Amino acid sequence: MKNKISDRLNRSSAAIMLAPYAILFVIFIIIPVIAAMVLSFTDFNSVEMPAWLGLDNYLRLFTNDSIFMQKVLPNTVTFAVFVGFGGYVLGFLLAWCLSQITKGPRTVLAIIIYSPSMTGGVLIQTVWSVIFNGDKSGYLNYILLKFNVIDEPVAWLQSEGSLLVIMIIVSLWSSMGVGFLAMLSGILNVNEELYEAGYIDGIRNRFQEIIYITIPAAKPQMLFGAIMSIVNTFQTGNIGVTLSGSNPTPNYAGQLIVTHIEDYGYLRYEMGYAAAVSVILLVGIYLLSKGTEHLLSSREE
Amino acid sequence: MKKTNRTRIRQSGMNPKHFDRSQLKFYAVLIPVGILMALPILFIIVNAFKPTDELFAYPPRFYVKNPTLDNFRLLLSVSSGTTVPAVRYLFNSVIVSAAVVFTTVFISTAAGFALSKKKFRGRGLLFDINKTALMFVSVAVSIPRYFIIVYGGIFDTIWANILPLVVIPTGVFLVKQFADQLPDALIEAAVIDGASDFKILRKIVFPLIKPTLATVTILSFQSVWNNIETSSLYINNESLKTFAFYMSTLTSVTSGSIAGQGISAAATLIMFMPNLILFIILQSRVMNTMAHSGIK
Numbered sequence: 125m126k127n128k129i130s131d132r133l134n135r136s137s138a139a140i141m142l143a144p145y146a147i148l149f150v151i152f153i154i155i156p157v158i159a160a161m162v163l164s165f166t167d168f169n170s171v172e173m174p175a176w177l178g179l180d181n182y183l184r185l186f187t188n189d190s191i192f193m194q195k196v197l198p199n200t201v202t203f204a205v206f207v208g209f210g211g212y213v214l215g216f217l218l219a220w221c222l223s224q225i226t227k228g229p230r231t232v233l234a235i236i237i238y239s240p241s242m243t244g245g246v247l248i249q250t251v252w253s254v255i256f257n258g259d260k261s262g263y264l265n266y267i268l269l270k271f272n273v274i275d276e277p278v279a280w281l282q283s284e285g286s287l288l289v290i291m292i293i294v295s296l297w298s299s300m301g302v303g304f305l306a307m308l309s310g311i312l313n314v315n316e317e318l319y320e321a322g323y324i325d326g327i328r329n330r331f332q333e334i335i336y337i338t339i340p341a342a343k344p345q346m347l348f349g350a351i352m353s354i355v356n357t358f359q360t361g362n363i364g365v366t367l368s369g370s371n372p373t374p375n376y377a378g379q380l381i382v383t384h385i386e387d388y389g390y391l392r393y394e395m396g397y398a399a400a401v402s403v404i405l406l407v408g409i410y411l412l413s414k415g416t417e418h419l420l421s422s423r424e425e
Numbered sequence: 426m427k428k429t430n431r432t433r434i435r436q437s438g439m440n441p442k443h444f445d446r447s448q449l450k451f452y453a454v455l456i457p458v459g460i461l462m463a464l465p466i467l468f469i470i471v472n473a474f475k476p477t478d479e480l481f482a483y484p485p486r487f488y489v490k491n492p493t494l495d496n497f498r499l500l501l502s503v504s505s506g507t508t509v510p511a512v513r514y515l516f517n518s519v520i521v522s523a524a525v526v527f528t529t530v531f532i533s534t535a536a537g538f539a540l541s542k543k544k545f546r547g548r549g550l551l552f553d554i555n556k557t558a559l560m561f562v563s564v565a566v567s568i569p570r571y572f573i574i575v576y577g578g579i580f581d582t583i584w585a586n587i588l589p590l591v592v593i594p595t596g597v598f599l600v601k602q603f604a605d606q607l608p609d610a611l612i613e614a615a616v617i618d619g620a621s622d623f624k625i626l627r628k629i630v631f632p633l634i635k636p637t638l639a640t641v642t643i644l645s646f647q648s649v650w651n652n653i654e655t656s657s658l659y660i661n662n663e664s665l666k667t668f669a670f671y672m673s674t675l676t677s678v679t680s681g682s683i684a685g686q687g688i689s690a691a692a693t694l695i696m697f698m699p700n701l702i703l704f705i706i707l708q709s710r711v712m713n714t715m716a717h718s719g720i721k
Contacts, residue, residue, distance in 0.1 A: 137622035138543035142551070145536035148592045151573060153558055159569035218458060221451045224438050229452075235705060236459045239466055242700035244651025246672045250693045251465045254472075261483050270484075297462065302595070302644065302715075309715035312440050319439065330438075344719020351559055351720070352595075358562050382564050389568045402565040413560045417720070 157406065163399035170395050181400035192401075195376040196384045199288060200361070203380055206292045208357035211299040212350055218300065219308035220334065234308060241301035245366045252294050252367060256280040281368050284377040291363050291378050298360070303352030310345025311338055343420060350416045358382065358409055381405050466697070473497070473694035480686050496691035503688055509663045511671060511688075515695070518668035521586045522649045528591045529645040530638055537600025537637075538630050542612055543622075552601065556720070558594035567658060574659045585659035586667060590649045596641040602717045603637040604630065639710035646703055651696070672696055 164181055166174035185192055218237060222230050243251070255263045258279030265277040280286045314337065322337045339346060364378025365371040371387055373379050379387075381401065389398030441448065472480065474492040503511050539545075540552050563570075570589060579585045607630070615625045631638070656670035675689045704711070 138539045138545045141535040141539040141543070141622070141626065144532040145592070145597060146551075148532070148588065149555075149558070149594075151577075152570060152589050152592050153561055153566075153594075155573060156566035156569035157561075159572070160566050163569065218455070221454050223440060224451045225448050225455070226441055226444055231708065233455050233459050235708060236463050236466075238704070239701055240462055242647055242651075242704065243466075243697060244647075244653075244669065246651065246653060246669055247469070247693055247696055250672075250689055251469055254468075255465070261481070261485050263485055263487075266485050297465070300462075305711060306715045306718040309712050310719065313716045314439065316439065342719075344721050345715070347720040348718045355560055355562055359564060362564065382562075385565065386567075395568050398568060402568070405562065405565045409560050409562060410557070 160399045160402045160406075163396050164403045165400075166396040167394075168396040168399075169393045171393075174396060177396065181397050182404075184397070185400055185404065191376055191379070192384060196379050196381055199377075199379055200381045202288065203292060203295070203361075204354075204357050207295040207299060207360075208354055211296050211357070212303070212353040214296065215300055215304040215349065215353065216307055216346070219304060219311055220338065222308055223311045234305070237300045238305060240298040241304075243298055245360075245362065248294060248298065248363065249366050249369075252290070253281065253369075256290055256367075258282060282374050284375045287364060287368060287373060287378040291367060294367065295357070295360055295363055299353070299356055301352065301356060303349035303356070306345045306352070307342065307349040310342035310349075314338055314341040347417060347420050350420065351413050354409060354412050354416065358405060362386065381408075469690075469693050469697050472690040475687075475690065477687055480690065496687040497695075500688045500691045500695075509666075511668075511692075513664060514666060514668040514671035517583075517586070517665060518650065521583065521667055522646060524587050525590045525649040526642055526645045528587070529593055529596060530641050532591065533593060533596040533600050533641050534631065534634065534638065535626065537597045538604055538626055538634075540597070540601045541604035542607070542609070542630075555594050555597055555601075559598060561594060563589075564654075567654060571658055580659055581661050581665070583665055586655045586665065589655055589659070590645075590652060593641070593644055593648065596644055599640055599714055599718055600634060600637045602719070603634050603714055606717060607633055636710035636713035639707040640714040643704060643707055643711055647700055650699060668692070669696060 163174060165177055165179070167177050167180075168174040222234055222237075225233075257263070257265065258277060258281065260266060260269060260277040262277065262280070264280065265274070268274045269277065278286070280290060318337050318341055319333065322333065327333055327336055358381070361380040361382030364373040364380060364383055365386070368374055368378055371383055371391065373383065382405070385398050385401045385405070388394045388401065438447065468487070471487065471489050473496055474494070475489045476491055476493045476495060479486065479489060479491070500511050540548060540555070574580050574585050574589070579588065611629060611633075612625055615629055620628070651669055652667070653670045653673045656666040657673070660666055672689070672692045675685065675692060
């Protein structure tokens with residue numbers, strides 16, 4: 125009898141503890157995602173009622189939006205490969221190097237490497253736009269002019285050839301965030317006995333050590349790091365606008381999928397179409413994360 | 426002496442206790458990377474103290490010759506076009522950030538604890554939903570969120586700056602993973618002693634999961650302090666907008682004016698420093714949490 129009452133209390137206490145988070149979760153994540161899905165099937169300019177379009181937005185996106193197919197998609201893939209995958213590998217290697225040195229210097233270096241990830245969009249603009257400034261007082265222009273690499277100052281952030289490269293450099297710089305810390309911590313917590321056993325089993329060098337022991341043992345953190353890395357790549361997808369100062373970016377050179385959403389949503393007020401692009405983005409991230417999870421977990425066998 | 430020891434008993438070299446020459450090659454990688462990472466940050470700090478003539482000096486100079494606090498004085502006395510003083514934005518940011526961090530820590534801990542230690546139907550499902558939400562990218566739904574905020578009646582109120590930012594799935598995930606390793610016996614003992622679940626949360630769980638609270642604080646603070654989205658999309662009233670938003674207008678409006686560069690440099694430093702200081706204070710606790718961050 126007493127058990128029953130406390131059971132019931134326990135059950136409701138769980139509900140009470142979960143409720144604030146769960147309610148806000150539903151309001152700000154679940155409903156917006158569902159709303160985006162519904163809107164993606166409509167024509168909606170934010171003033172009139174949405175009109176049902178069926179799959180038209182998606183058809184238009186994949187067959188009739190040349191900017192999406194020719195600029196946004198290739199840019200996004202390039203950006204994701206370098207910043208998402210490249211940043212992840214770089215994060216792992218840096219974390220691994222850090223794990224090989226003593227605690228004091230490791231902490232200092234880890235803080236330094238992590239600190240760029242604390243700079244949000246605004247800071248990125250003020251810092252990097254001075255470095256890549258288009259007139260001769262920009263740091264890069266000044267250095268290149270001094271060593272006669274270029275004759276005229278280059279408008280790096282406005283030029284089609286360099287914008288995406290700069291976006292990648294800046295994003296890599298600021299990508300060593302929570303995922304990087306998780307991997308560092310994961311690597312540091314690998315049981316030393318595993319390595320000893322590995323050496324008895326014939327592991328001969330550091331490289332084999334990483335492949336056969338470190339990665340499998342730190343796998344849960346590696347996976348967390350991978351997902352953080354994917355999410356961060358797309359979450360910071362507006363960096364082209366931040367750096368160049370305009371949406372669309374010059375000749376669409378820095379247009380990523382998030383930029384495309386804002387272009388249609390806030391500049392052209394084609395919210396239904398923008399929602400369709402959002403849905404594609406969310407589904408893409410989900411599939412990418414699941415794929416990564418699959419890849420990392422099959423490595424264990 | 427130590428060296429011969431190391432070669433005889435083959436060790437991994439992970440987490441070494443002492444410095445050894447064999448570690449130099451790692452420094453050879455880490456120090457150049459560290460310098461590259463730190464240069465733009467140093468640049469933020471140095472620029473804030475440059476007098477106007479040095480900000481515009483040609484050739485550009487990295488270091489500062491005659492450091493001055495003029496930029497900060499200018500920032501504090503300046504008002505934007507709509508006569509809202511810069512300090513007002515800063516004040517808003519402090520209030521909003523404090524509210525967001527406090528709320529996030531509180532609701533994430535409660536939810537994470539319930540997901541970890543309470544047995545109830547649907548617990549696994551809820552955790553899986555939250556795990557999937559780790560992949561959630563909020564920029565993708567800023568449009569539907571806009572309508573929720575308008576129809577929810579919080580458009581143009583301070584709540585529009587706060588509520589959308591307190592849901593951090595990563596935070597709940599980390600609390601839950603960390604709480605999983607607390608022994609159940611500890612909580613059972615408290616139950617037998619007649620403590621209510623809320624008392625357990627307050628008296629036992631909170632103190633034990635302090636490292637996670639530090640991590641959630643960091644995550645939450647960084648997302649709110651640097652956020653310009655809520656102020657630019659959900660708020661019209663200038664006097665409710667945040668400092669980050671104010672900064673984003675500075676860089677576009679004043680980029681031509683000479684005083685603008687100085688103000689902007691000072692504002693950049695004010696934006697950056699709280700992040701850095703908070704992280705340095707909490708970093709060892711954050712690392713402690715991260716050990717349990719794995720996705721299994």
